[in-house]
């Protein structure tokens with residue numbers, strides 16, 4: 071399981087940043103970006119986002135290779 075921001079839906083309102091207890095979200099080019107090394111998938115940002123711009127994702131192993139976060143890099147291909 072992982073988490074991602076749907077950039078097209080993100081308004082840059084920062085509600086998710088305020089809601090995250092782990093300071094795992096920042097704005098880059100006015101869009102929320104989640105640091106997967108800090109995120110523990112608590113879901114607080116998903117509830118805070120009024121735009122449904124944050125979603126939990128189930129990644130296939132082939133996609134894991136392309137993620138920058140190390141947290142899920144241990145999956146075997």
Ligand code: SF4
Pocket residue numbers: 075079080081082083084085086087101102118119120121122123124
């Ligand atoms: S709460 Fe949603 S819309 Fe607002 S900055 Fe975060 S992801 Fe974007």
Ligand code: SF4
Pocket residue numbers: 073089090091092093094095104108109110111112113114115116
């Ligand atoms: S799931 Fe929890 S820890 Fe991860 S970015 Fe959202 S609020 Fe922060």
